[in-house]
Amino acid sequence: METAGSGTIGSPPVPSINVARCSGCGRCVAACPLKIITLETVGHRKNAVLLCEERCACCGRCVENCPVGAFDW
Known part of the structure; x- marks a missing residue:
């Protein structure tokens, strides 16, 4: 990876959670x-x-397994 300015180029994004959409089903936890x-x-x-967030592998399993779309890139 290379850096430019204050950011890193090529680092994968960490999914964010929209708590208003989260139903608390736990599928992301299991995934x-x-x-x-x-x-x-x-x-x-x-x-x-x-x-x-620092340990997140950015694999997207939480995004894929969330039935209500609470996770996003």
Whole structure:
């Protein structure tokens, strides 16, 4: 990978979580090979939380397995 300015060129994006869309089903937790996604209770709802962006392999399994589209690149 090479750097340009303050960013790195060619680094894969880490998926983001739209907590408003998250249904708390846990499919992303089960799909993550590194087990860095967990469900946390926020108010009266469970939402997915990415625990460690630095460890994310950017494999996209969370994006592919989310039935409500809460994960996005």
